[in-house]
Amino acid sequence: MSSVSRPGGAAFNAVRLAFAALAVAFLLLPLVAILPLAFTDSVFLVYPISGPSLRWFGALAESQAWTRAIVNSLIIGSGATVVATVVGTLAALGLRRELLPFSGLLRSVFLLPMVVPAVVLGVGMQILYARMGLASSYLGVIIAHAVLCVPFVLVNVASALASIDPALERAAASLGASPVKVFRGVTLPLAMPGILTGAVFAFATSLDEVVITLFVAGPNQTTLARQMFSSLRENISPAIAAAAFIIMILTFALLLAVKGASLLQGLRKKQRVQPSEA
């Protein structure tokens, strides 16, 4: 059976496997390096770990600065996700049919935050916010994060929309659905996986963002990532590893939620089908 070989045969396969393993290691090793340190009982962020302990999670929970940062991250992350998902989805819908003049250019503008250096954006926003009275406000940070998140939503929703067969929307219209009903009954449900994926990316992006936050957030809007960044300079303690662990758990939980939702949907479909199979 294994003689169903691909070009190059066994030697080539081994090289490919090795390369894949290297790439995975390159991506995961930093995580593997930091995570065990979250459970150290030492006061230093170094190996070897002297003994397992949850003391640094306790320290996080007791520290006002850290709990505040976690709450801030959740507030700002949720706000930015909602704004970016709505704006990004609307942008993807508007750019879908390329009916607008310069729609290609417009699309690039929406994607710009992905390529513009965060420092440049940060400085620009700081100046702008000072004039608009948004400096050091939650709304300001949420908008700033949303700007960064919109491209992720746009890209995901646009690809979901592109995979919808236009005949489906035509069929719905011919069957008596007004444009609004076509959108609600056909386009939106079919684009929903893309919208949800975009939202997860948006939340993860906001959670992770430091540079722009440094420019636009005041002391009251310190996020988890920013708190980690500043405590790295002040006192390097394993609390940072514990915070990193929390960020990872949050991101994973979101990904699992989306995966689980689509899995559940599949299961429900199967269950509904089985009776008629008999």
Add this chain to the structure above:
Amino acid sequence: MRDLDPFIHFEAISKVFGTVTVVDALDFHVARGEFVSLLGPSGSGKTTLLMMLAGFEAPSGGRIHVDGRRVEHLPPYKREMGVVFQNYALFPHMTIAENVGFPLKMRGVARAEREAKVKRALDLVRLRHLADRRPSQLSGGQQQRIALSRALVYEPKVVLMDEPLSALDKQLREHMQLEIRALHRELGLTVIFVTHDQGEALTMSDRVAVLNRGKIEQFDTPSGLYDRPRTRFVAEFIGETNLLAGRVAQRQGEAATVVLASGGSVTCDRAGPFETDSEVMVSVRPEMLHLVPDAAAPNALPVTVEDHVYHGDHIRLHLAFGESRLVARAGRRDAAPPIGSTAFASFAPGDCALVAP
């Protein structure tokens, strides 16, 4: 009778994309309850015509009347037409029952009535047992029957079908042709059916509009198209034909004598509009051409047998007539003449048609 009740009426309808005229000032009527096919090669404008009727394309000029009402400015969802698409276009996120119930839901039909109607529509295509499945769990033929039942469930005035069977294999396609025909008869539907398959158009339709480059070549019954093609395009597009170039030498009422370019002359009972001296083509179907031993038969052309090919139910004879090549269809019980032998190919004056070259 038909033209007195123009249920659907295209009036000088045109569609221009950029500099290309896809549909060129067409005029035609479809009667209530009629099954009409739009037949033509790709790019002939047949699908564009259907899309203008469904409301997905705006005409560049002209009018469309349905049931006495102008519709060309109505959006698709106000036209009350059931459209069946080539790739079925079932909603993947809904069950079969939800798909069929969709047009009823859009019309605000109450749940109980909706469920009853969905059941009836599914019974129509004998797929009620699949009501709770998803479209992806159905075969192509089943999906097309569901698409059909979804287009019929709200009893639309007209059912439009855009090459609905082209994705199915041959056997299933023939079965579906019969099924659609039966539904048309049973429900008294008015159907406009787009296809590029001439066999399909001939089997299913009351009348067929043959389109070529945005114009109607001929709008006729299937037998009218086959037996009395009016243009060379129709003669060649519908079935198979032998074309003999010639010139009208004499008209005798409806009939004409044609002097052939390859020598000899033939008479044809239906000369159509061609006057004396006009250049024409004589179109003779292969099954109308018979091999005879002597020149006394009507329209006898001296031929040499070049080949005969066994086709199971018939034998095809390839004949040389001067510079022209002819094909004749012989019964399987006929003795196949030896290759290289000479004979005469003959056809009755009533079994040919004159078309423009």
